[in-house]
Amino acid sequence: MILYDYVLSASCYKVRLMAALLGQSLTLHTVNFHPAREHKSADMLALNPKGTLPVLLDGETVLTDSADILRYLTRDAPEWRGDDDPWLALAADLNESLGMARLHDILQYDVDIDAARAAGVKQLRKLEAHMTAQRFDGHLFLTGAVPALADIACFPNVSLAPDGGVSLDTYPSLRLWMRAIRSLPGFIEMPGIHRLHELEFPE
Amino acid sequence: MDWVAVGLCEDVPARTVVPRRVQNTDLAIWCSTAGVFHAWGDRCPHRGMRLSHGFVRGETLSCIYHGWTYDGDGACVSIPAHPDLTPPKSICAAQYACRVQDGTIWVALQPTQAAVPELGARRAIRSLAVQLSAETLATRLKQPFGPVITLGGAHDIALAVQPSTDTDCLLHAFAAPDQDRKAVSLALEHLRDELEAAA
Amino acid sequence: MSRSINDYWYPVGLLSGIDAPHATLLLGADITVGRTHSAYWVTDAAGKALPTIKRFGHLWTCPGTPMDDLFTIPEADTAGRQLVDVGSVRVKCSPLRAVENFLDIAHFPFVHTDILGAEPHTEVARYNVDIREDANEVWATKVKFFQPQAAKSAEGGITTEYMYRVASPTCAVLYKTCPPRPGEWDVITLFVQPLNEEWCEVWPWMALYDDDSTMAEMVSFQQLIFMQDRSILENQIPTKLPLDPGMEVPTQADLTSIAYRRWLKKIGYTYGAQLVAA
Numbered sequence: 247m248i249l250y251d252y253v254l255s256a257s258c259y260k261v262r263l264m265a266a267l268l269g270q271s272l273t274l275h276t277v278n279f280h281p282a283r284e285h286k287s288a289d290m291l292a293l294n295p296k297g298t299l300p301v302l303l304d305g306e307t308v309l310t311d312s313a314d315i316l317r318y319l320t321r322d323a324p325e326w327r328g329d330d331d332p333w334l335a336l337a338a339d340l341n342e343s344l345g346m347a348r349l350h351d352i353l354q355y356d357v358d359i360d361a362a363r364a365a366g367v368k369q370l371r372k373l374e375a376h377m378t379a380q381r382f383d384g385h386l387f388l389t390g391a392v393p394a395l396a397d398i399a400c401f402p403n404v405s406l407a408p409d410g411g412v413s414l415d416t417y418p419s420l421r422l423w424m425r426a427i428r429s430l431p432g433f434i435e436m437p438g439i440h441r442l443h444e445l446e447f448p449e
Numbered sequence: 450m451d452w453v454a455v456g457l458c459e460d461v462p463a464r465t466v467v468p469r470r471v472q473n474t475d476l477a478i479w480c481s482t483a484g485v486f487h488a489w490g491d492r493c494p495h496r497g498m499r500l501s502h503g504f505v506r507g508e509t510l511s512c513i514y515h516g517w518t519y520d521g522d523g524a525c526v527s528i529p530a531h532p533d534l535t536p537p538k539s540i541c542a543a544q545y546a547c548r549v550q551d552g553t554i555w556v557a558l559q560p561t562q563a564a565v566p567e568l569g570a571r572r573a574i575r576s577l578a579v580q581l582s583a584e585t586l587a588t589r590l591k592q593p594f595g596p597v598i599t600l601g602g603a604h605d606i607a608l609a610v611q612p613s614t615d616t617d618c619l620l621h622a623f624a625a626p627d628q629d630r631k632a633v634s635l636a637l638e639h640l641r642d643e644l645e646a647a648a
Numbered sequence: 649m650s651r652s653i654n655d656y657w658y659p660v661g662l663l664s665g666i667d668a669p670h671a672t673l674l675l676g677a678d679i680t681v682g683r684t685h686s687a688y689w690v691t692d693a694a695g696k697a698l699p700t701i702k703r704f705g706h707l708w709t710c711p712g713t714p715m716d717d718l719f720t721i722p723e724a725d726t727a728g729r730q731l732v733d734v735g736s737v738r739v740k741c742s743p744l745r746a747v748e749n750f751l752d753i754a755h756f757p758f759v760h761t762d763i764l765g766a767e768p769h770t771e772v773a774r775y776n777v778d779i780r781e782d783a784n785e786v787w788a789t790k791v792k793f794f795q796p797q798a799a800k801s802a803e804g805g806i807t808t809e810y811m812y813r814v815a816s817p818t819c820a821v822l823y824k825t826c827p828p829r830p831g832e833w834d835v836i837t838l839f840v841q842p843l844n845e846e847w848c849e850v851w852p853w854m855a856l857y858d859d860d861s862t863m864a865e866m867v868s869f870q871q872l873i874f875m876q877d878r879s880i881l882e883n884q885i886p887t888k889l890p891l892d893p894g895m896e897v898p899t900q901a902d903l904t905s906i907a908y909r910r911w912l913k914k915i916g917y918t919y920g921a922q923l924v925a926a
Binding site: 382 | 456457460461462464465467468469470501502504505506511513575576577578613617619630631634635638
């Protein structure tokens with residue numbers, strides 16, 4: 247499988263993280279998204295007319311939507327699947343709010359920044375309420391006691407919220423949820439999401 | 450205010466650190482591997498990096514920037530760039546008084562003889578942020594301003610109020626032990642919506 | 649006569665990226681950067697044209713009276729190098745904090761874990777630092793550090809040698825051991841455009857010997873590294889760089905930063921600096 251990838255993209259990271267947790271190997275084709283805008287080059291548009299990343303290539307299969315790619319990677323891993331559609335829809339909303347706020351703050355995307363952040367805070371509050379209820383039931387993850395596609399879809403843009411000027415300081419349940427994901431065997435980091443250094447220390 | 454609640458113990462499990470703000474003072478609240486809670490200024494003396502981004506190993510907290518490591522007394526015990534150096538005693542993190550009572554972490558920014566406020570026979574529900582100053586919050590609840598606001602009602606809710614900034618506070622909510630935590634949590638969500646919407 | 653902050657050259661755009669007029673900030677003032685056919689230009693808020701220089705793939709301007717030419721990097725001109733336009737990233741921090749972080753190696757094991765450094769190889773050996781009065785630059789030489797993956801073209805851990813050069817208050821150059829070309833130095837720069845005292849736009853640029861990596865891979869590597877730094881830079885208290893001793897505690901590993909702060913004070917460059925402990 248070849249992933250057309252940009253190192254700072256939250257959506258590309260979703261795919262890299264999902265594959266890493268599943269133990270699947272991806273051949274990364276690095277795209278110069280910034281500053282060269284290679285995702286809009288003729289070659290890339292031939293592959294994906296939308297001109298977006300990520301793009302996953304597996305034989306004849308070409309997937310250009312991160313939700314579709316996550317479904318594809320987990321097609322033989324039912325333990326990661328559940329009622330995924332609402333969570334993938336939420337992940338898309340998070341990308342429009344927190345994700346765009348981040349692109350505004352880092353790369354000067356033309357975004358209504360106040361609206362993007364306010365929408366992000368609303369979604370974070372909903373997620374926090376949900377994860378708080380999950381913890382009352384003894385669950386560490388969005389859909390239960392074990393990690394699922396839903397978690398991986400939502401994790402990147404939530405964790406990277408501070409990049410777009412949205413603080414995560416006052417979301418205790420989300421912080422523990424993010425920590426649970428960062429503790430998973432096979433977890434990989436991206437810039438803005440540090441690894442848990444304490445894990446490498448033998449107690 | 451003498452003692453201010455800054456979080457529920459269950460939200461800061463062993464080997465974690467969280468940022469909290471009390472009256473514009475940035476704090477790093479952390480719990481050691483043995484379960485000892487600490488409240489420190491959220492600033493590594495080396496380069497000013499927030500210690501709340503750091504990591505807990507054993508009974509120490511380390512800064513994420515250069516790995517400078519501080520023991521339970523706030524004294525720097527290791528500077529990884531100089532492994533053979535014993536750090537001078539003068540290098541230490543700012544420490545604040547920290548107590549645990551009723552499953553809640555309490556901090557005093559100034560030395561105090563006062564007792565930690567009582568929450569009655571209630572159990573912790575959750576913390577939630579409100580985009581209002583602590584004073585405005587009390588006014589809108591028609592309650593006297595203080596570290597704990599008792600709302601009573603069907604759930605017998607009490608709120609320990611953490612004044613974060615001039616525009617924000619963090620509420621730590623408690624309710625009668627027989628109440629369903631999910632129901633109380635939902636009631637708190639609605640209460641927040643009402644309070645923030647009230648002009 | 650000490651020069652004002654307005655009399656230095658600052659980067660304001662990538663030559664390859666400047667097209668339609670683009671409004672930005674420099675030292676807290678509005679400027680516009682644009683291109684008319686092949687002529688690049690910068691104007692201030694009043695519409696007055698500011699002087700420009702094209703160098704290192706970037707457009708540079710000076711809002712005051714440039715007292716001398718923009719510095720040069722002769723090593724970057726040698727044949728066979730890949731000149732890498734890394735682009736820019738905005739950071740909510742003092743421009744001086746961004747430069748100081750670039751001069752620091754002790755954070756590699758914790759911030760760039762398994763790439764530029766890794767525990768337990770955390771020791772910073774003594775190195776040389778001097779303020780070169782003739783060139784008015786700060787240099788650190790014989791800086792050595794263990795790196796698990798020193799560059800895109802490096803495989804396995806090696807002890808890498810560096811030289812750091814502060815060529816102007818907001819611009820630093822790093823010369824680094826070049827795995828495929830022993831005896832040569834890779835050139836990695838950090839050019840900082842001060843938007844204001846607590847907000848900057850950072851333009852990394854590189855001149856590397858690397859025949860194995862694609863341009864996209866080299867850009868990606870440097871953006872990865874800098875974005876790992878960004879989460880540090882936006883969380884230092886205070887946001888401005890304290891120049892007075894007492895607020896922060898340096899050690900021997902921080903000799904470059906000590907010299908940088910001392911030099912900023914000496915030349916009177918205090919934009920983005922905190923002079924009195926708050």
